[in-house]
Amino acid sequence: MSARADTQSSPIDSAKLLAAVALFLAGVAGFYWFGEFSVLYRALALVLVAAVAAAIALTSERGRAAWAFARDARQELRRVVWPTRQETLQTTLIVIAMVLLVAVLLWLLDMFFLWGVEALVRPGG
Known part of the structure; x- marks a missing residue:
């Protein structure tokens, strides 16, 4: 890994992560709040909200580091001799x-x- 993973995140990055978590939790709450609607529509809305929250989280330094880790883990998994x-x-x-x-x-x-x-x-x- 690079040396940048040890640096501290800025307040903007923390705000981005907090916004992503808040958005996702709002999506989960909305899923249950709108219980009278079809489960299909609520699930699609929740997936959309989760995708937007993930996109916001990936704009932060920690999000980019997590994405790089997942990409490296996938490459390592391809090297495994099954x-x-x-x-x-x-x-x-x-x-x-x-x-x-x-x-x-x-x-x-x-x-x-x-x-x-x-x-x-x-x-x-």
Whole structure:
């Protein structure tokens, strides 16, 4: 990342972020306030308000930094070497087998401890 990410934001940037948050919250409140209208229209209006709020937020220094971070994360995600279907299936089967093995071992250990406690507290034992 660049060194600019460590700089403090200006009051104008803070005002932009506050306006974006206020606009989005007003959109959410409006979504519920106009409950008698169709959900489709209210959802479209909320998406529009959220887009405008995001556009306002992206004009600030923090918004641009967040956008750059998201862009870098997307590029990094493209570099990931994803496992093949066969590797995924084999790994899943190994995990399931190990879970079953540990479950049986814990069940046997529990039965052993139960037998030991019953032997200690059994009347006449």
